[in-house]
Amino acid sequence: MPEDVRKENLERLNSFVESNDKAGLIKFISELHPSDIAWLLGHVDEDLQIDIFRRLTPEVASGVILEMDEGMRQRVISIISRTELVEMLDEMETDDATDLIGELPVDEAKSVLEGIQKEESDEVQRLLHYPEDTAGGKMQTELVAVPVDATVGETIEEVRRMSDEVENVSNVFVVDHGMRLVGIVPLDKLILAKPHIPIKDIMDAKVVKVDVSEDQEEVARMFKKYDLISMAVVDSGGRLLGRVTVDDIVDVLEDEIFEDFYRIAGLNVDERVLDSPARSVRMRIPWLVVNLGTAFLVASVVKFFEDTIKSVVMLAVFMPVIAGMGGNAATQTITVVVRGLALGELELRHARKVLFKEVTVGLANGIVLGSGAALIAFLLGINYMIGLLLLFSMIANLIIAGLAGSVIPLVLKWFKADPALSASVFVTTCTDMGGFFSFLGLAAVFIRHGLL
Amino acid sequence: MPEDVRKENLERLNSFVESNDKAGLIKFISELHPSDIAWLLGHVDEDLQIDIFRRLTPEVASGVILEMDEGMRQRVISIISRTELVEMLDEMETDDATDLIGELPVDEAKSVLEGIQKEESDEVQRLLHYPEDTAGGKMQTELVAVPVDATVGETIEEVRRMSDEVENVSNVFVVDHGMRLVGIVPLDKLILAKPHIPIKDIMDAKVVKVDVSEDQEEVARMFKKYDLISMAVVDSGGRLLGRVTVDDIVDVLEDEIFEDFYRIAGLNVDERVLDSPARSVRMRIPWLVVNLGTAFLVASVVKFFEDTIKSVVMLAVFMPVIAGMGGNAATQTITVVVRGLALGELELRHARKVLFKEVTVGLANGIVLGSGAALIAFLLGINYMIGLLLLFSMIANLIIAGLAGSVIPLVLKWFKADPALSASVFVTTCTDMGGFFSFLGLAAVFIRHGLL
Numbered sequence: 001m002p003e004d005v006r007k008e009n010l011e012r013l014n015s016f017v018e019s020n021d022k023a024g025l026i027k028f029i030s031e032l033h034p035s036d037i038a039w040l041l042g043h044v045d046e047d048l049q050i051d052i053f054r055r056l057t058p059e060v061a062s063g064v065i066l067e068m069d070e071g072m073r074q075r076v077i078s079i080i081s082r083t084e085l086v087e088m089l090d091e092m093e094t095d096d097a098t099d100l101i102g103e104l105p106v107d108e109a110k111s112v113l114e115g116i117q118k119e120e121s122d123e124v125q126r127l128l129h130y131p132e133d134t135a136g137g138k139m140q141t142e143l144v145a146v147p148v149d150a151t152v153g154e155t156i157e158e159v160r161r162m163s164d165e166v167e168n169v170s171n172v173f174v175v176d177h178g179m180r181l182v183g184i185v186p187l188d189k190l191i192l193a194k195p196h197i198p199i200k201d202i203m204d205a206k207v208v209k210v211d212v213s214e215d216q217e218e219v220a221r222m223f224k225k226y227d228l229i230s231m232a233v234v235d236s237g238g239r240l241l242g243r244v245t246v247d248d249i250v251d252v253l254e255d256e257i258f259e260d261f262y263r264i265a266g267l268n269v270d271e272r273v274l275d276s277p278a279r280s281v282r283m284r285i286p287w288l289v290v291n292l293g294t295a296f297l298v299a300s301v302v303k304f305f306e307d308t309i310k311s312v313v314m315l316a317v318f319m320p321v322i323a324g325m326g327g328n329a330a331t332q333t334i335t336v337v338v339r340g341l342a343l344g345e346l347e348l349r350h351a352r353k354v355l356f357k358e359v360t361v362g363l364a365n366g367i368v369l370g371s372g373a374a375l376i377a378f379l380l381g382i383n384y385m386i387g388l389l390l391l392f393s394m395i396a397n398l399i400i401a402g403l404a405g406s407v408i409p410l411v412l413k414w415f416k417a418d419p420a421l422s423a424s425v426f427v428t429t430c431t432d433m434g435g436f437f438s439f440l441g442l443a444a445v446f447i448r449h450g451l452l
Numbered sequence: 453m454p455e456d457v458r459k460e461n462l463e464r465l466n467s468f469v470e471s472n473d474k475a476g477l478i479k480f481i482s483e484l485h486p487s488d489i490a491w492l493l494g495h496v497d498e499d500l501q502i503d504i505f506r507r508l509t510p511e512v513a514s515g516v517i518l519e520m521d522e523g524m525r526q527r528v529i530s531i532i533s534r535t536e537l538v539e540m541l542d543e544m545e546t547d548d549a550t551d552l553i554g555e556l557p558v559d560e561a562k563s564v565l566e567g568i569q570k571e572e573s574d575e576v577q578r579l580l581h582y583p584e585d586t587a588g589g590k591m592q593t594e595l596v597a598v599p600v601d602a603t604v605g606e607t608i609e610e611v612r613r614m615s616d617e618v619e620n621v622s623n624v625f626v627v628d629h630g631m632r633l634v635g636i637v638p639l640d641k642l643i644l645a646k647p648h649i650p651i652k653d654i655m656d657a658k659v660v661k662v663d664v665s666e667d668q669e670e671v672a673r674m675f676k677k678y679d680l681i682s683m684a685v686v687d688s689g690g691r692l693l694g695r696v697t698v699d700d701i702v703d704v705l706e707d708e709i710f711e712d713f714y715r716i717a718g719l720n721v722d723e724r725v726l727d728s729p730a731r732s733v734r735m736r737i738p739w740l741v742v743n744l745g746t747a748f749l750v751a752s753v754v755k756f757f758e759d760t761i762k763s764v765v766m767l768a769v770f771m772p773v774i775a776g777m778g779g780n781a782a783t784q785t786i787t788v789v790v791r792g793l794a795l796g797e798l799e800l801r802h803a804r805k806v807l808f809k810e811v812t813v814g815l816a817n818g819i820v821l822g823s824g825a826a827l828i829a830f831l832l833g834i835n836y837m838i839g840l841l842l843l844f845s846m847i848a849n850l851i852i853a854g855l856a857g858s859v860i861p862l863v864l865k866w867f868k869a870d871p872a873l874s875a876s877v878f879v880t881t882c883t884d885m886g887g888f889f890s891f892l893g894l895a896a897v898f899i900r901h902g903l904l
Contacts, residue, residue: 031658035677069797160644168681169640170622187639188621192612206483225487227699229620229681246698247679250705257709258791265787266780273792274802277812284784285817288777292821295776296828302769309761309768316768317755320884323775324747325740328718331876332736335717339710340725345521350726360729365737369744376748424783432772 009036010043017048026055034063042072050079058084062091066100071274077104086115093167094120095140095248098127127242135219136212138252139233139242142166145173146199148182153195155185170229173240174203180238181209209234212241219244220252260338263420266291287422294429301433305440312452314386315443318377321390322439325369326397326431333358333405334423341409341419351410355403362402366395385452393439397431404430461488462495469500478507486515494524502531510536514543518552523726529556538567545619546572547592547700550579579694587671588664590704591685591694594618597625598651600634605647607637622681625692626655632690633661661686664693671696672704712790715872718743739874746881753885757892764904766838767895773825773842774891778849778883781817785810785857786875793861793871803862807855814854815847822846837904845891849883856882 009032016025029037029052037056041049041064053061053076065073065088077085089097089112097116101109101124113121123141130136144162146155155172162169172190174183183203193202209232210219223231223246230245259269266287271280302309302319309315337354340346346354373394374387404427409419446452461484468477481489481504489508493501493516505513505528517525517540529537541549541564549568553561553576565573575593582588596614598607607624614621624642626635635655645654661684662671675683675698682697711721718739723732754761754771761767789806792798798806825846826839856879861871898904 033660033678156643159640163640163644168638170681186620187643188611188615191608191639191643192615208485224702226485229622229698246681246702250676250698250702253702253706254709254795257706261713261787262791265783267784267787271788273788273798273806275809277809277816280788280809280813281816281820284781284813285820287784288780288817288821289824291776291780292773292824292828295773296825298772298776299769302772306765306769310765313758313762313768316761316765316771317751317758319768319771320750320754320775320888321744321747323772324750324880324884325743327779327880328740328743328877329736331717332719332739335713335719336723336725336732339714343706346725354725357727357729357732361732361736364729364733365740368733368737369740372741372744373748376744425780428776428779432776436772 006036006039009040013040013044017044022055025052030056030060034060035067037064038067038072042069046075050076054080054084058087059091062088062096066092066096070103070272073100074103082108082111082115085112089116090120093140093142094123094127094242095138098124099132102128102132130212133216134212135210135214135216135233135244136241138216138219138244138248139212140245141242143173143240143243144169145175145240148174148176148200148203150174150199151195152190152193152197152199152202155190155199156195159187159190168230168245170245171243172199173207173232173243174199175240178237179240181207181232181234181240183207184232207232210244211236216252217256220249220256223249224253257342260342260418260420263418264334264338264423266422266425287425290422291425294425298429298432298436301436302440305436305444308440308444308447311447312386312443314382315389315440318386318390319436319439321373322393322397322435323432325373325394326401326435327428329362329365329398329401330405330427330431331424333361333402334409334420334427337406337409338420338423341413348410348414354406354410358402358406359399360402362399363395366398367391369398370394383452385446389439389443389446389452392442393435396438397435400434401427401431404434458488458491461492465492465496469496474507477504482508482512486512487519489516490519490524494521498527502528506532506536510539511543514540514548518544518548521726522555522724525552526555534560534563534567537564541568542572545592545594546575546579546694547590550576551584554580554584582664585668586664587662587666587668587685587696588693590668590671590696590700591664592697593694595625595692595695596621597627597692600626600628600652602626602651603647604642604645604649604651604654607642607651608647611639611642620682620697622697623695624651625659625684625695626651627692630689631692633659633684633686633692635659636684659684661690662696663688668704669708672701672708675701676705709794712794712870712872715870716786716790716875718874718877739877742874743877746877750881750884750888753888754892757888757896760892760896760899763899764838764895766834767841767892770829770838770842771888771891774845774849774887775884777821777825777846778853778887779880781814781850781853782857782879782883783876785813785854786861786872786879789858789861790872790875793865800862800866806858806862810854810858811851812854814851818847818850819843821850835904837898841891841894841898841904844894845887848890849887852886853879853883856886 012028016028041053065076101112113125142165144159144166146158159169169187172185173181176182183205184207185199185203189202208226208228212233212235230243232240233242233244235241262269268283271283370391373390377387377390378384408423408426412421413419443452464480468480493505517528553564565577594617596611596618598610611621621639624637625633628634635657636659637651637655641654660678660680662674664685664687682695684692685694685696687693714721720735723735822843825842829839829842830836860875860878864873865871895904
């Protein structure tokens with residue numbers, strides 16, 4: 001449905017363009033959500049894109065530019081004037097302004113920082129010091145805080161005073177005279193209390209907070225665990241520095257999962273689908289080179305059985321079946337194990353249980369699929385001894401896939417490395433080597449005993 | 453750090469157990485967050501787990517049981533009495549109660565529904581009708597709604613009246629006399645307005661709402677797009693039925709991504725890492741059977757070149773290098789493309805750009821890695837014609853990997869199917885067939901011309 005709404009919006013935009021009604025167009029567009037406006041601008045040609053963007057008020061434009069993809073944003077920034085950019089930045093929350101300024105070339109960033117309001121500029125410069133992937137890098141400094149000896153009435157007055165600056169207040173933070181965080185009051189509790197009551201009587205002293213240097217993934221996990229909407233960020237002395245809000249955290253949670261699967265596939269986490277070919281090549285080649293090395297390892301196993309293959313070439317024909325089944329079974333195991341580790345469903349203490357399970361699954365699948373393979377080979381009129389070989393080596397191969405697919409992520413986790421780290425490359429090497437060794441080795445034994 | 457806190461909690465729990473101080477234990481535990489309590493219970497033996505759980509107040513217990521993993525929850529439910537279960541359900545929000553009752557056997561669910569408070573029971577029975585993966589399945593009926601002719605003061609009074617029942621109010625919904633949703637007022641706006649002002653003067657009439665039958669993935673996408681904390685759910689007539697909150701949506705967003713990669717790997721989305729082996733076998737075998745079929749397709753390509761391999765067995769030795777490189781390059785492409793589609797960075801209109809990019813990347817990587825492979829083969833003293841074969845076929849293979857890895861997900865998307873649907877199996881088949889065909893086919897040409 002929302003897809004339809006977007007298309008409808010695009011049609012309306014085009015009809016305004018055709019009738020050359022710029023004023024109507026801007027009026028129509030300005031009433032949409034910034035993310036819908038950004039989508040629309042991505043679907044018109046570049047000149048019109050810039051023309052429309054520059055006609056938006058700084059307030060609307062500041063929301064829209066944040067929702068653009070990186071390519072469009074960079075193009076827009078390179079075209080608009082410094083004044084236009086500064087006007088937009090003044091409208092933004094500090095965390096968003098910091099992210100945007102962080103994307104600029106150093107010279108331009110400096111010049112822009114001089115332009116924006118003194119107070120915000122100071123905050124942004126402070127925020128620029130925190131690494132992007134920490135609580136500090138995700139936090140905004142806009143929040144409502146009151147001293148612990150304030151009353152409910154004074155707190156409401158403070159919310160009112162800050163209402164222009166702070167969006168989505170959700171919670172009021174309570175601090176002591178050293179700016180140390182001592183409590184939190186959700187707005188709905190504030191609304192229900194009598195004005196003369198001391199804020200410390202209604203505050204919740206068990207505040208979930210996070211150190212400014214904490215990794216963003218840990219921050220995201222805490223949001224999820226405690227079902228939070230916003231979380232206080234403090235320095236090592238417990239002093240309140242800012243807050244992180246749930247909308248910034250949703251992206252972190254998603255990125256964390258994508259990173260897992262990027263690592264499984266041997267990809268650099270920074271690669272994006274619309275990157276230039278040159279950039280993609282640079283990012284992908286390292287793991288492919290590693291994979292080339294491991295592929296030669298696998299080849300050396302086959303080389304060892306050169307004579308075996310020479311005497312029964314049909315073995316070479318079935319090698320892809322062994323490798324293919326092992327690879328897919330391994331991918332299944334890795335995916336299930338990495339998901340379990342990511343969600344905390346699987347911990348190291350479950351290692352034995354998971355190993356036992358995956359070996360059992362490999363054995364059972366090996367028997368079923370090996371029998372299937374043997375049957376197909378038999379129906380194709382191939383020597384039934386080769387069918388038997390397929391059965392035995394498929395069992396061995398699928399057990400190896402279950403073992404390697406679960407052991408490798410668990411061992412990486414044990415060594416506090418990323419369990420997903422290029423799992424595909426390593427696990428495939430194990431299953432290929434084990435699969436070919438059992439298939440060709442067993443064939444060699446069969447041949448030696450005159451069975452093949 | 454939170455990991456340390458959990459271990460510390462576990463030690464404290466154990467010291468209470470050793471000194472047999474049950475009262476102290478319960479007091480200590482009851483002050484923790486439900487999700488921390490559930491974690492602790494998962495780390496003590498089962499008898500103690502149940503003993504502790506039954507001593508918690510229904511209010512605490514109702515939070516804890518929702519945070520348990522499914523296995524522990526089912527064991528706990530099978531042991532506690534119906535009265536204990538009903539007491540917990542009375543404390544829960546309707547969406548959580550519905551999910552829990554939905555997990556029970558039909559008989560028990562009926563008996564429990566009779567036990568809980570009439571009002572909640574009616575709501576739960578209504579909610580049970582909505583499929584779990586729709587907006588209706590995710591919504592709760594606890595919310596604050598006021599008629600459009602209410603004043604700010606009356607609205608605050610309503611928030612007060614509902615404060616026991618509704619957690620995290622965030623927004624007040626405004627409805628007309630037909631219960632149709634006409635606006636929304638965030639709490640911070642409510643707190644700032646004068647009591648005599650009509651609510652319709654401060655409400656936002658542009659409400660983001662969703663139809664009760666909308667798929668949960670679309671609901672999740674809207675939360676992300678509009679940075680929402682809660683969203684209204686309406687029926688086809690626009691009448692307000694309930695609201696979905698962001699904490700329920702975070703899990704949906706994560707699940708959606710995991711589902712993509714489960715589908716890539718040919719897995720059933722319901723499989724969990726600690727499932728029984730029998731269940732896993734049942735769930736994994738269908739795609740492995742498909743894969744067995746495609747593996748025989750690949751084998752048939754090799755069979756076609758049986759004589760070629762017979763005359764130069766070294767070709768069989770290098771087959772795993774071709775297959776391995778193709779497989780890994782394909783996995784890289786699929787992963788990048790599926791991520792782009794999932795995040796909306798990639799749309800069908802970019803198809804040509806992505807195809808061009810992936811083919812270029814395949815060509816470049818093929819030249820680099822093929823040259824590497826040829827060099828290694830040369831250094832190992834292998835016929836340099838085989839090195840040349842490796843170079844040519846690696847280029848062909850990596851181009852095919854780029855093509856298949858991007859075309860298959862895009863075509864699935866075009867047909868409105870899931871782009872990730874078992875991409876691994878199909879793409880691997882393409883790269884293996886193409887890779888072996890180019891490698892062995894070229895070898896046959898070389899042999900015919902006396903070059904090998």
